[in-house]
Amino acid sequence: MEAIKADLTLDLKGLLCPIPVVKMAQAIKTVPLAGIIEATATDPGVMADIPAWCRTTGHKLVSMERRDKVINFVVQRVK
């Protein structure tokens, strides 16, 4: 499904805890409300951390999938 157009693409590959959430926190402020960030990461901790970050900050985790070592996720700015 390639219907969503990302406002920002974020490459988090090779970055480890806590940098992926730090980068997300900085990046979310740069997209408009309802804006979309599409990110790619390789740290397996991201599988638990990005959903937790979304739940705490209130932003929407649109999708998240892991293929081999690469994790792709999409977050929408809510507030």
Place this chain on the structure above:
Amino acid sequence: MAVLTAPALETAGEPSTAHKATLVVLSGDIDKLDAAFIIATGAAAMGMEVTMFFTFWGLQAIRKPVRNGSSLFGRMLGLFLKDIDGVGPSKLNMGGMGRWMFKKMMKARNVATLPELRQIALDLGVRLLACQLSLDVMEIKREDLIDGVEDVVGVAAFLETASQSKTTLFI
């Protein structure tokens, strides 16, 4: 459109505990400081208002690489105190070899270094506070601390912030 936000409520009445984290950093080891700064930067990224109180050995994390101390013992202590880049692990330091090994292993995995994490903490607005009593006892001057340190305070200032925090950690 007027929206009543949390900060507005905060100034109006009870202090909010919703998004505050307070960390006491007593340890001066690379592993424990790593944990402290990872939690602090992570909490700041989660939108929390984070305060770190540095006391005793933890002061090495916010100290400039200078010699300090005025009395004989103070100067002796000053010889052993490190800065954030010089601290070793709490176990297996083996006279500095452990520090070298840990830093090498962390670099190989591209883990953020302690100086980098401290800078990220400052960039994210984490408040760094130093304990007045420890500074006095260890004969460290205010100007021996890095510029990012917001204030030098006592136990009451810590407890005030801690009592408003949902998360309080002692590391």
